Amino acid sequence: EVQLVESGGGLVQPGGSLRLSCAASGFSFSDKWMSWVRQAPGKGLEWVANIKPDGSERYYVDSVKGRFTISRDNAKNSLHLQMNSLRAEDTAIYYCAKDLGSSRYDHWGQGTLVTVSS
């Protein structure tokens, strides 16, 4: 059974940093593109970043470029999102998602809430 479990969310002040993690199991993690998708309170889904299976390619939505870094540790079946210079508009539930291929997300974690507020 595929499982994705996020952690690392919490309350942070504007300008602060957080590191999200996603522990993956039940599939060959090192073979799959992985993504982070977020959802602001009461709003829709927004793709944030994705990473190639070997970590050699990474892509970001414009609003987080230069502030967020996606990474992975295939030896530990884990995905990460380092978030720096956080802003109020980054407040959201962050989901990690397994890519079936061509950005089709067939499994999602339960999400972790990030709140940016003073």
Place this chain on the structure above:
Amino acid sequence: SYVLTQPPSVSVAPGQTARITCGGDNIGGYNVHWYQQKPGQAPVLVVYDNSDRPSGIPERFSGSNSGNTATLTISRVEAGDEGDYYCQVWDSRSDPAVFGGGTQLTVL
């Protein structure tokens, strides 16, 4: 960037058919995926590549895509189908994943 437009809400009586649309410029040239999200839960893929269903998704869920509109059709709607539905495409010219704004399905 590519824009997908969904109606904010759709209402349907139990047992009837719900149709949720997703509009985009020549969306018929893209593969469209649909997600269901119930309150407080993560999204679930219900249709991918326009009309394919993942294992475990009832046959009541189907999809089509042509011209400037993709449609998710839910037949014999049940109370448990209530939730938000999002369409999504992969646009190689912009962001890897583009989502529509979502449609809230209400079962009357």
